[in-house]
Amino acid sequence: xxxxxxxxxxxxxxxxxxxxxxxxxxxxxxxxxxxxxxxxxxxxxxxxxxxxxxxxxxxxxxxxxxxxxxxxxxxxxxxxxxxxxxxxxxxxxxxxxxxxxxxxxxxxxxxxxxxxxxxxxxxxxxxxxxxxxxxxxxxxxxxxxxxxxxxxxxxxxxxxxxxxxxxxxxxxxxxxxxxxxxxxxxxxxxxxxxxxxxxxxxxxxxxxxxxxxxxxxxxxxxxxxxxxxxxxxxxxxxxxxxxxxxxxxxxxxxxxxxxxxxxxxxxxxxxxxxxxxxxxxxxxxxxxxxxxxxxxxxxxxxxxxxxxxxxxxxxxxxxxxxxxxxxxxxxxxxxxxxxxxxxxxxxxxxxxxxxxxxxxxxxxxxxxxxxxxxxxxxxxxxxxxxxxxxxxxxxxxxxxxxxxxxxxxxxxxxxxxxxxxxxxxxxxxxxxxxxxxxxxxxxxxxxxxxxxxxxxxxxxxxxxxxxxxxxxxxxxxxxxxxxxxxxxxxxxxxxxxxxxxxxxxxxxxxxxxxxxxxxxxxxxxxxxxxxxxxxxxxxxxxxxxxxxxxxxxxxxxxxxxxxxxxxxxxxxxxx
DNA sequence: GCCGTTTTCGGCCCGACTGTTTTCAGTCG
Numbered sequence: 140x141x142x143x144x145x146x147x148x149x150x151x152x153x154x155x156x157x158x159x160x161x162x163x164x165x166x167x168x169x170x171x172x173x174x175x176x177x178x179x180x181x182x183x184x185x186x187x188x189x190x191x192x193x194x195x196x197x198x199x200x201x202x203x204x205x206x207x208x209x210x211x212x213x214x215x216x217x218x219x220x221x222x223x224x225x226x227x228x229x230x231x232x233x234x235x236x237x238x239x240x241x242x243x244x245x246x247x248x249x250x251x252x253x254x255x256x257x258x259x260x261x262x263x264x265x266x267x268x269x270x271x272x273x274x275x276x277x278x279x280x281x282x283x284x285x286x287x288x289x290x291x292x293x294x295x296x297x298x299x300x301x302x303x304x305x306x307x308x309x310x311x312x313x314x315x316x317x318x319x320x321x322x323x324x325x326x327x328x329x330x331x332x333x334x335x336x337x338x339x340x341x342x343x344x345x346x347x348x349x350x351x352x353x354x355x356x357x358x359x360x361x362x363x364x365x366x367x368x369x370x371x372x373x374x375x376x377x378x379x380x381x382x383x384x385x386x387x388x389x390x391x392x393x394x395x396x397x398x399x400x401x402x403x404x405x406x407x408x409x410x411x412x413x414x415x416x417x418x419x420x421x422x423x424x425x426x427x428x429x430x431x432x433x434x435x436x437x438x439x440x441x442x443x444x445x446x447x448x449x450x451x452x453x454x455x456x457x458x459x460x461x462x463x464x465x466x467x468x469x470x471x472x473x474x475x476x477x478x479x480x481x482x483x484x485x486x487x488x489x490x491x492x493x494x495x496x497x498x499x500x501x502x503x504x505x506x507x508x509x510x511x512x513x514x515x516x517x518x519x520x521x522x523x524x525x526x527x528x529x530x531x532x533x534x535x536x537x538x539x540x541x542x543x544x545x546x547x548x549x550x551x552x553x554x555x556x557x558x559x560x561x562x563x564x565x566x567x568x569x570x571x572x573x574x575x576x577x578x579x580x581x582x583x584x585x586x587x588x589x590x591x592x593x594x595x596x597x598x599x600x601x602x603x604x605x606x607x608x609x610x611x612x613x614x615x616x617x618x619x620x621x622x623x624x625x626x627x628x629x630x631x632x633x634x635x636x637x638x639x640x641x642x643x644x645x646x647x648x649x650x651x652x653x654x655x656x657x658x659x660x661x662x663x664x665x666x667x668x669x670x671x672x673x674x675x676x677x678x679x680x681x682x683x684x685x686x687x688x689x690x691x692x693x694x695x696x697x698x699x700x701x702x703x704x705x706x707x708x709x710x711x712x713x714x
Numbered sequence: 715g716c717c718g719t720t721t722t723c724g725g726c727c728c729g730a731c732t733g734t735t736t737t738c739a740g741t742c743g
Contacts, residue, residue, distance in 0.1 A: 166726050170715035202716050240732085242741050277734055327743095340743085366731055366742095373731090373742095383743075385730095398728090403743075410727045415719080421728055 141587060141621075142213050144178050144185055150212060150221055151175035151205075156233045157224040159243035160250070173200035176404060178209075180457050182652035183625060186213050199458075229256040238287050240280065248273055262288050290379075297335040298380055299614060301644035301681060304329075306360075306380055307339055313358060314341065314384075319349025321389060326399035332452045332684030334614060334647045338381035340399050344389045355384045391423045394434030397441075398422040404456025405449075412444040412460070420444075452687035471687040472666075474680060476699040479508035482553065482576060482607060482639065482667030487532055488513040489521035490671045494535060495543075500673035502546040508702045510549035511536060512576050517555040517563040524552075526568045533571055547702050549573040549709075553607055558582045560596030562603070569602040574709045576639070578607035583620050591623040598627070598634050604709055605665055605697075606631065608641040608648040616645070624653055628660045635711050637697050640666045640689075642682025643675075654689020663708070665697040 155171035177200045178185065188195065195206035208218045228250075235246045235258065249255040252273055253264055261284065264270050270281040298306075307325055314323045320343055324330075327340030345351050352372050356364045365373040371385045387395040398406060399422065413420040418427055424434025425443040433439035438448045446463045450471055453459040462468050484490035485497050492500070494511060501509035513532065514523040524532065529552060536550050551574040555563035562569070562577060569575050577597045585593065597603060609627065610619035631638055638657055640649045649657060649664065657664050666682040668675055686696065693699045697708065 164715080167715050169726080173716080200716065204715060240741070244740060275734070275739075279733060338743090368731055371730055371743095399743085401743085403727095407727055414727080419728085423729090 142186060142216055144181055146216070147185060147209055147212050148175040148178040150218060151178065151208075153230070153233060154218075154221055154224060156236055156243075157221075157228050157230075160228060160232055160236075160247050161224075162243070162247070170200065170205070173404070174205050176456070177201060180455060180652055182656040184623075185209055187625065189213055199456075231257045234258050235261060238284060240283050240287070245275065245280075248275065258288060297337050297615070299644050300329065300332070300334055300336060300684070301678075303336045303339060303380065306376060306378065307341075310339075310358060310360075310382065311341070314343060314351065314355065317345075317349060317351050317354045319346040320351055321345060322392060324396065326396055327383075327401060330400045330451045331402065331454055332688055334644075334650070334681075334685060338383060341382060341384045342392075342395055342399050343384065343386050344392050345386055347388075349386075351386055352384070385422075387422065389435075390431075391434055393436035393438070394420070394424045394440055395422045397437045400451050400454060402455050405454040405459070408456055408460050409440070409444060412446075416444060418443060450687065452684065453690065455688070469690045469692050472683065472691050472693045472696050472699065474683045476693045476696065477506070477666060477679060477683075478701065479506045479510070479698050479705065480668050480670070480676065480679065481510040481549070481551070481574065481605065481665050481698055481705075482512050482641070482669045483509055484513055484553075484669070484671045485511060487528065488518075488523055492673050494532070495539060496673060497670070498539060498543055498546060498548050500670075500676060502543070504676050506546060508547040508549055508705065510551040510574055512551035512553045512574070515552060515554045515563040517557065518580050523555070523563075526565055529564065529568055530571075533568075551576060551604075553578050555580050556594060556597040558585075558593065560593040562597060562600055566602065572602070573706070574604040575600075575602045576605045576607045577603050579611050579620065583611055583617070585620075587621040587623060590620050591626055594622065594627055595630055598630055598636055603634075603636055605637045605639055607639045607667075607669070608646050609638055610648050610650070610653070612646070612648055612650075614645045614647065619648075624649075625656055625660075628653075628657050628662050632660055632662050637663050637665050637708075640664050640682050640686055640691075642666060642668050642678045642680075642685075644678060644681045647681060647685045649685075649689070651685055651688035654686055654691050658689065658691055658695045663697040664691060664695055667698070 151171045152175045155168045159168045177198055189210060195201050195209055196203060211218050232246055232250060235241055255261050255264055265281050265284045270276055271278045311323050322344045324342050326342050328336045329339060343351055352367060356367050356372055356374055360376045361374045362377050363375040373383045375381050385399055410420045418425050424431040425440055433443040441448050449459050449463050480501060483497055485494045486492060498509060514521040516523040516525050533550050536548050540548050550572045552572060553576045556577045556579050557563055609624060612619035640654060666686055668678045670676050
């Protein structure tokens, strides 16, 4: 059985949770959590690193002990340390930790005093009024436990970035109108451009006496006020999204923005650097003794620890501080760098606009080129095209190119990669195209070896140009295929073909870590909208977020090139 | 359990809010 990074990260987290309940050394607990985060953000499979003989202790937060545990898990699927913990504490206690308001101390008390091991037992005890009598608990705590058990069943945990933005926009507009409010900005994982966000962190600067907290908690979509103070409040909105609002004075803005943007791992590293220089860094500024020496802007905070400004998408504690220190921060690709879109649908298959409408919409966005890439017949649900229909579309595009000015229309297809790795369209048609996008739309459940081989064979097809949404995941709906993506990335480099970063907000596939692996391998990534309507070209913004989180520069992205350069690169794949 | 521009030992980020207390521990971000 293959052991993946996620399996290892989860076991480290479980160890951390259980150790915390045992009141182990908190720094030891943190070491496990740090290791889990490192493993998760790695991009490379640990199994492959080990197979290559890499030294795991070179990874941040992984020392001799944790490296040995990783190797043990790779070999046996489990680690002795966790088994030992399970002898002492039931694994189900972890579920209790995830109830808001219950931390390790309270979970331990519930277990020791009342013998509570599971959520069901906790619910029963709380209903019977037995929880309120424990030291440190009370009637209010008991009530909150019951509420959160009930709401856990109905609400989802994280929200797509795109959905969070829909909720955030009217709320920000509302806050900006409040008397005495100056700046209103979104911080947190949203500002870092994460594909999903767990909550919204909003930072405001205001004149003293502004009624911002009262007005915030009275916002029409608020269904619960979790906490309300003079500088910080937390609410839950109707659709379950949690929003934290923090208010600071304008002089603190940069320090507060940096602090509330995170990530936590990044902030800890910055603060430690500050400590090393005799500085204390918090959300109010950078202090030497009692004197504030920086904090009005984010840039001043970075400068105080000897670093240049680090863009928010990089602030994940994944090496950005070392890179900044060494003057090696990437110059991130931006939306305005994109000169075309290489994956677009029309109403010939499952799009909602005509060929001409889509082309005009692309031209309106200022693109130099757009590729029309409809589905093939195997994808019946999308009304995929037969060879005849694609031939007709090719002719239609030739005619359109003669009448439309200011944009070049490339002839393409999103062809199904069939189970055996062959393409769902005869070569005689494919050879008339400017590009061939291959995509998996079926048989997601093949074994890793079979899936990898299937896609590799498709890439070897003489007309194959670009692998669409390489992992096949749909956020919060469908897990990624089990596929050796690193191998496919290397194969794309050898073969001279390209990988997509699909910008649809529920795909964002490649993900951030995979983008980074692609960049390091020297693969070119195409950031495509996969637009099915004129409005969906704006999804490219989400793709840019992800690309930035994956450290991509303009030069790493295929469709930042000129039409001539793209044609030349695509011809290379078609020979 | 990790790590090193002061360190191979002795540190390890920092503050707000709640609920249960009667001065603060626990939790959270």
